[in-house]
Amino acid sequence: MWKWLHPYANPEVSYHFTGKLIPWFSKLTFTLLFIGLIWALLFVPADYQQGNSFRIFYLHVPAAILSMSIYVGMAIAALSSLVWQIKLADASAAAMAPVGAIFTAIALITGAAWGKPTWGTWWIWDARLTSELILLFLYLGVIALHNAFEDKTLAGKAAGILALVGVVNIPIIKYSVEWWNTLHQGSTVSKLGAPSMSSSMYWPFVVCFIGFICFVTWVICIRFRSEILARNAMRPWVRDLVNQQETK
Amino acid sequence: MQFSTFAEFIAMDGHGFYVWLSYGVSIALLTLLVFFSIKTNKNIIRQIQRRQQREEKLKQAAQQHQDSISQEVTHESTS
Numbered sequence: 001m002w003k004w005l006h007p008y009a010n011p012e013v014s015y016h017f018t019g020k021l022i023p024w025f026s027k028l029t030f031t032l033l034f035i036g037l038i039w040a041l042l043f044v045p046a047d048y049q050q051g052n053s054f055r056i057f058y059l060h061v062p063a064a065i066l067s068m069s070i071y072v073g074m075a076i077a078a079l080s081s082l083v084w085q086i087k088l089a090d091a092s093a094a095a096m097a098p099v100g101a102i103f104t105a106i107a108l109i110t111g112a113a114w115g116k117p118t119w120g121t122w123w124i125w126d127a128r129l130t131s132e133l134i135l136l137f138l139y140l141g142v143i144a145l146h147n148a149f150e151d152k153t154l155a156g157k158a159a160g161i162l163a164l165v166g167v168v169n170i171p172i173i174k175y176s177v178e179w180w181n182t183l184h185q186g187s188t189v190s191k192l193g194a195p196s197m198s199s200s201m202y203w204p205f206v207v208c209f210i211g212f213i214c215f216v217t218w219v220i221c222i223r224f225r226s227e228i229l230a231r232n233a234m235r236p237w238v239r240d241l242v243n244q245q246e247t248k
Numbered sequence: 249m250q251f252s253t254f255a256e257f258i259a260m261d262g263h264g265f266y267v268w269l270s271y272g273v274s275i276a277l278l279t280l281l282v283f284f285s286i287k288t289n290k291n292i293i294r295q296i297q298r299r300q301q302r303e304e305k306l307k308q309a310a311q312q313h314q315d316s317i318s319q320e321v322t323h324e325s326t327s
Contacts, residue, residue, distance in 0.1 A: 041271070042249055042257070052260035055272045061318040063274070102281045110270040117266050215278065229292045233299065242296045 011228045014088055018221040032211030033231035039204040045200075056114040058205060061188070062212040064107040067135060068170055070100035070216065074142070075167045078160030091231055093163065094146045094225035097214055101139035108132060117138030119160045119183055127176035128184035131169055138166035152231050 005011045040058035047054035074096040081089035111129065112122040123129065142159045149155035177186050188197055197205075232238050251257040260267050 041267075045250060046261070051263055053263040053266055054266050055260070059270055059274045098285075099281065102277050106274045106277055109273050111293070113266045113270045113273075167283050210310070219281055219285050222282075222289055225281065226289045226292050229289075229296065233292075233296045238296060239300060242293055242300065245293055245297075 003176050009086055009088055011088060011091075011232050011235075015225055015228050015241075018225055022218060022221050025214050025221065028214040029211060029218050032207055032214060036204055036208035036211050040208060043055040044201055045203055050118055052200075053114055053117045056110050057188070058208045060107060060110040060114055062209045063103045063110065064132070065209070066212055066216055067100055067104040067132070068108050068173060069101060071135065071139070071163075071166070071170060074100060075163045078156075081156055082160050082164070087153070087231065088150070088180070088228070090160070091227035092224055093142075093156065093160060094227050095220050096117065097142045097146065097159070097163075098141055098223065099219050101136060101143060103216070104132065104136040104139055108136065115183075124183055126182040126184060127180040128173065128182050131173040131176050134169055135166075135173060138162070138169060142166075 008017065037058065040055055044055065044058075046052045074093045077089040077093040077096065080086050081093065107131075111132075115124070116122050142163050145159035145162055146155050149158065176182060177184050229238060258264055258268075
């Protein structure tokens, strides 16, 4: 049933496949984020309690959700690399880490800028904020370990173990607003199909969220291709490919 | 449209600073991420090209060296 996946374990096949995806996802990203963010900035009504600071929601929530999803994706890749020794899984985990770190930073910064007018403070050591900050440090640790060894297989193993241990932080972030009394508000769009917000606020969120997913896919594809090239530099197909680029 | 004038849009009822800070930082970080991802890709391709050229040169040098040795050998044997 899953045999169709097998060819994609070949770096050359994956390299060309992601190469075909890149132009599509870059176009989708620009279109969706352009529409979504203009919608969020100009046409969404101001929140009855939070006023115009609510517009930060359209960056903050997608970034926060993706910072956790990318981490889970990276951990799954790290697990399959450690268990089945799939070399491409290492490459994809290394490609995901910096993207996840940027999204975590965006979630933290937009959160601080939203917290100031809403709570009266940029930062507070509450459960949600602290666990998200730990997520950023986990990402930085994974990136550092990937770059700490000349041998990429060894680096992948070390970074993979850290990534797997760090998964424990994900449910803590997710449920922190329920387990502890925090300043951070509960989730706004948790219920699939029945969001607890008005549709005039919900649909621009959907557009922004899908736009950010396309952005993540696009950038991960670019980075994944770099990782493949770096790990297969001595292979004949890479040599041919590089020579062709030279003649272009 | 929620704002009647451009000044109102920038001010956002006093929340302008926070909103524009968020959007500015986010877009800047995302742009930097894309920029450096593409740059890394190009750098790696250039590195591999350079390594290949170096290997090619080494191979040629070794070949020339081999040729000169064999020439010397034949020269000595004839004289």
